[in-house]
Amino acid sequence: MTGSRSDSLLPTEFLLTAMAGCGPDDPAVRLTVRQARSVTSRTDRSALSEALLSGPLAEEAPMWLLEAAVAADLEGEEEAHHFGRRSAVAARALGHPSCTPDLRDRTLRRCTPQQLARLGGPGAEERLATAVAEVVRALGAPPPMSPQLLEEEAPAQTMLRQGPLHDVVFEAARDMLPTAPDPGDPEGEDIDDWLDRNRRGHEAWQTMWRQILERHPDRHRNFVEWADGTDAERAIHDQLLGSLPWAVDPRYRPAHPRGPATGLRHGPPPHRARRAGRGDRACVGRYLGGDAGGVPGSARRQRLPRGEALLASAAGAYRSGEDFEDVLRRHSAPDEVLLRLTVALRRYLGGGPTWRESWTRLILAREDTGPSLVRALPAWSALRARGGGYRNAHAVVVSVVRESLGSDQDAWDRFASCPATNSGPAAWLRLGDLLDAAAKGMPWPKPPAGR
Numbered sequence: 508m509t510g511s512r513s514d515s516l517l518p519t520e521f522l523l524t525a526m527a528g529c530g531p532d533d534p535a536v537r538l539t540v541r542q543a544r545s546v547t548s549r550t551d552r553s554a555l556s557e558a559l560l561s562g563p564l565a566e567e568a569p570m571w572l573l574e575a576a577v578a579a580d581l582e583g584e585e586e587a588h589h590f591g592r593r594s595a596v597a598a599r600a601l602g603h604p605s606c607t608p609d610l611r612d613r614t615l616r617r618c619t620p621q622q623l624a625r626l627g628g629p630g631a632e633e634r635l636a637t638a639v640a641e642v643v644r645a646l647g648a649p650p651p652m653s654p655q656l657l658e659e660e661a662p663a664q665t666m667l668r669q670g671p672l673h674d675v676v677f678e679a680a681r682d683m684l685p686t687a688p689d690p691g692d693p694e695g696e697d698i699d700d701w702l703d704r705n706r707r708g709h710e711a712w713q714t715m716w717r718q719i720l721e722r723h724p725d726r727h728r729n730f731v732e733w734a735d736g737t738d739a740e741r742a743i744h745d746q747l748l749g750s751l752p753w754a755v756d757p758r759y760r761p762a763h764p765r766g767p768a769t770g771l772r773h774g775p776p777p778h779r780a781r782r783a784g785r786g787d788r789a790c791v792g793r794y795l796g797g798d799a800g801g802v803p804g805s806a807r808r809q810r811l812p813r814g815e816a817l818l819a820s821a822a823g824a825y826r827s828g829e830d831f832e833d834v835l836r837r838h839s840a841p842d843e844v845l846l847r848l849t850v851a852l853r854r855y856l857g858g859g860p861t862w863r864e865s866w867t868r869l870i871l872a873r874e875d876t877g878p879s880l881v882r883a884l885p886a887w888s889a890l891r892a893r894g895g896g897y898r899n900a901h902a903v904v905v906s907v908v909r910e911s912l913g914s915d916q917d918a919w920d921r922f923a924s925c926p927a928t929n930s931g932p933a934a935w936l937r938l939g940d941l942l943d944a945a946a947k948g949m950p951w952p953k954p955p956a957g958r
Contacts, residue, residue: 602632627676882939
């Protein structure tokens with residue numbers, strides 16, 4: 508689609524919905540593969556790559572897609588909107604059956620400890636978790652604990668403080684934790700300085716274990732069994748039975764009298780602000796012939812024809828949906844009037860993108876909206892209409908597109924480069940007209956006439 512920097516691209520949300528549950532040879536899937544390669548937005552590339560690798564390309568995927576998924580995910584972690592995704596796309600790519608050991612190893616050796624922890628989370632594929640564990644064990648001998656390691660952590664500390672890990676990654680990080688503080692040789696050192704240095708070292712040792720045990724309550728048994736007979740045994744027992752009794756499984760603290768801490772925080776529920784809709788309230792007033800804010804709905808409906816009242820809802824405030832349905836309930840042929848208005852929407856409604864989006868939303872919100880009415884909607888707005896979930900296109904729009912284009916790959920490719928835009932005359936191009944032209948290989952239609 509034209510009119511933006513991403514020429515010949517369908518909306519990401521539309522493709523994500525259109526290819527859901529499809530096989531690798533579906534035309535929407537093939538189109539998505541090409542778009543994943545050319546799209547400039549890192550966020551869109553990650554979303555498309557993850558959907559492909561977890562869906563139609565779960566068994567076999569091209570190497571460029573795996574490399575692109577890794578790059579888009581790991582290189583984008585510094586972006587605020589990306590933080591917290593836990594490297595899901597990179598993990599999917601690096602654990603994919605088509606991923607080569609070379610790509611996996613090269614990537615993991617460039618990763619920070621935080622990234623290794625996210626890639627080696629509980630849901631990691633076994634092949635990926637094993638590779639992460641190998642990288643962790645190759646980091647070198649664990650250093651003795653010191654106060655400095657609380658500020659500049661060893662990689663294993665950082666990984667274990669990130670959160671839950673796959674079993675093999677957890678075991679590797681656990682084995683690579685700093686060892687007990689080295690007391691050193693007191694000869695040649697002031698005895699008070701030597702004692703103070705050792706005291707601070709053991710305090711840091713206790714702090715490290717408290718932080719890790721707090722982060723992994725489900726691993727306490729593992730830590731206890733692993734530390735048996737080692738320098739860590741005393742520190743772990745001190746923390747579990749002293750500093751962290753509320754976090755310990757009751758089987759490990761039978762004699763401790765303290766109960767679990769509630770950890771509850773109290774506060775008022777968040778306030779919900781009532782926000783105005785997309786349309787300008789003043790426009791509604793002009794449509795209704797008075798002050799829209801102070802005139803009751805029944806009085807407003809008496810001032811203008813029902814068709815105009817429906818159009819006014821597209822420019823209305825937050826109650827536009829209620830007004831829209833209220834007018835339709837009083838109309839003898841609601842489907843006919845909606846189709847008539849939508850086919851000639853540029854002439855009847857006019858306005859900018861906001862009004863087109865509002866009208867599209869009102870039409871698609873109706874349960875009995877049929878294909879004919881969907882095909883009459885402005886293509887740009889219809890293809891970007893949201894469905895019920897995050898990053899979902901509207902299912903009715905996707906259904907209409909699939910019904911029109913079928914399994915014809917050329918038709919899908921032509922439709923992806925249709926001339927619909929967000930603004931200007933081409934913004935009024937109807938979805939059905941563009942679908943027909945794409946399906947038949949005919950020239951693109953001209954925009955509908957204006958007022």
